[in-house]
Amino acid sequence: MSHHHLAATGLVVGYTRGTRVLDGASLSIPEGRRLALLGANGSGKTTLLRCLSGALEPARGQVTVDGVAVARSRRGLQAHRQVVQLVLQDPDDQLFSASVAQDVSFGPLNLGLPEPAVRERVAEALELLGVGGLASRPTHQLSFGERKRVAIAGAVAMRPCVLLLDEPTAGLDPTAVTEALAALARLGASGSTVVLSTHDVDLALAWADEVAVVVGGQVVQGRPDDVLGDDELLARARLDRPWTLTLGARLQELGLLPAGPLPRDVPGLLAALPTAVGAQLPTSAQ
Numbered sequence: 001m002s003h004h005h006l007a008a009t010g011l012v013v014g015y016t017r018g019t020r021v022l023d024g025a026s027l028s029i030p031e032g033r034r035l036a037l038l039g040a041n042g043s044g045k046t047t048l049l050r051c052l053s054g055a056l057e058p059a060r061g062q063v064t065v066d067g068v069a070v071a072r073s074r075r076g077l078q079a080h081r082q083v084v085q086l087v088l089q090d091p092d093d094q095l096f097s098a099s100v101a102q103d104v105s106f107g108p109l110n111l112g113l114p115e116p117a118v119r120e121r122v123a124e125a126l127e128l129l130g131v132g133g134l135a136s137r138p139t140h141q142l143s144f145g146e147r148k149r150v151a152i153a154g155a156v157a158m159r160p161c162v163l164l165l166d167e168p169t170a171g172l173d174p175t176a177v178t179e180a181l182a183a184l185a186r187l188g189a190s191g192s193t194v195v196l197s198t199h200d201v202d203l204a205l206a207w208a209d210e211v212a213v214v215v216g217g218q219v220v221q222g223r224p225d226d227v228l229g230d231d232e233l234l235a236r237a238r239l240d241r242p243w244t245l246t247l248g249a250r251l252q253e254l255g256l257l258p259a260g261p262l263p264r265d266v267p268g269l270l271a272a273l274p275t276a277v278g279a280q281l282p283t284s285a286q
């Protein structure tokens with residue numbers, strides 16, 4: 001898989017005259033990153049992802065791959081789709097074949113690949129998403145969580161350099177979220193750049209190595225601890241501070257955790273606690 005740097009600069013998009021959903025939004029996605037895109041309902045996350053995928057042409061600004069603007073010709077967009085794949089929020093907007101294997105093979109077949117290569121890609125994508133056992137199942141029989149993962153497998157089978165996932169964990173139960181995150185971790189380990197949109201600030205903190213917040217038509221991008229610890233920005237974006245940061249800061253105040261960077265998730269906090277608590281106790285109590 002070759003790697004590319006995907007970026008957007010100064011995007012302006014408005015669906016109705018006089019209003020702008022994106023108003024000068026810029027985002028940079030260096031290769032191999034795990035980027036979480038956050039923002040309130042209606043802030044423009046999907047709109048931004050659709051611009052990045054080439055599905056939507058901004059009124060102003062541009063999307064570039066390695067500094068070269070994406071050509072809006074049929075050929076240019078086809079070439080772009082081999083670099084960038086977008087998975088929509090609702091899997092039923094994406095799945096339309098009778099069986100799982102048929103659905104996941106649709107993209108690679110369209111690329112004109114020979115059958116053995118298609119079969120290999122389909123098997124690999126289903127395995128990465130942890131749905132290898134579903135290959136022969138009719139798509140309409142699958143649970144919502146399974147359909148979401150099959151839809152992602154369809155994009156993965158195209159072997160894109162950048163995978164854009166619109167709310168891949170929305171509507172999933174906690175176990176399905178864990179399974180989806182494990183699948184994303186396998187994708188990251190296989191070298192893909194993954195961008196996901198979510199409302200879940202704790203998930204973003206735990207998973208991402210870069211965070212971007214869509215607010216007021218623009219994007220604020222940075223390290224997860226910096227962005228998700230910025231209360232003024234979070235209030236403007238109608239997002240909460242991650243629980244892990246709130247709890248971690250309080251534990252530091254109480255002297256139960258050492259100063260410095262906090263663990264990124266609750267298991268990490270818990271793992272850091274016993275020694276810290278132990279160190280606080282008088283020797284007679286130990």
Ligand SMILES: Nc1ncnc2c1ncn2[C@@H]1O[C@H](COP(=O)(O)OP(=O)(O)OP(=O)(O)O)[C@@H](O)[C@H]1O
Pocket residue numbers: 015016021039040041042043044045046047048
């Ligand atoms: N095709 C469209 N026609 C008209 N307005 C649209 C269209 N698509 C999106 N919008 C409007 O643009 C704004 C941004 O929508 P978008 O779906 O990008 O937000 P979002 O951040 O993904 O929201 P959510 O978190 O609720 O999925 C919303 O006000 C929405 O109503």
